[in-house]
Amino acid sequence: xxxxxxxxxxxxxxxxxxxxxxxxxxxxxxxxxxxxxxxxxxxxxxxxxxxxxxxxxxxxxxxxxxxxxxxxxxxxxxxxxxxxxxxxxxxxxxxxxxxxxxx
Numbered sequence: 001x002x003x004x005x006x007x008x009x010x011x012x013x014x015x016x017x018x019x020x021x022x023x024x025x026x027x028x029x030x031x032x033x034x035x036x037x038x039x040x041x042x043x044x045x046x047x048x049x050x051x052x053x054x055x056x057x058x059x060x061x062x063x064x065x066x067x068x069x070x071x072x073x074x075x076x077x078x079x080x081x082x083x084x085x086x087x088x089x090x091x092x093x094x095x096x097x098x099x100x101x102x103x
Contacts, residue, residue: 002031003041011050018042 006025010017022038 002026002029003037007041007045008050008054017045017050 003022003026006022006029007017009025010021015021019035019038019042022041023033023035026033026038
C-alpha cells in the first residue's frame with residue numbers, strides 16, 4: 001500500500017510518477033524499497049489517469065454513505081445488517097476504483 005501512497009503523493013505534488021521518485025518517497029519514509037515492486041507499480045500506472053481513478057473511488061464512497069438526516073424507526077438487527085451490507089458495497093466500490101490504478 002505504501003507504494004500506491006508514494007505514487008499518489010508524487011502525483012499530488014505535481015511530480016512525475018517514476019521509479020526514482022517512488023523510491024525517494026519510500027526511502028524518506030524509512031521504508032525498505034523493493035525495486036521490482038516500484039518498477040511494477042510504475043508500469044501498472046502507465047497510461048492511467050490518476051485523477052480520474054481517485055475521483056471514481058471518492059464518488060463510490062460518497063454514494064455509499066447514508067443520507068444525512070435520514071431517520072426511520074427500524075428493528076436494530078435489520079439496521080445493523082443493512083449498514084454492514086452498505087459498508088461492504090462501499091469497500092468493494094473503493095477497491096474497484098483503486099484497481100484502476102493498476103491498469
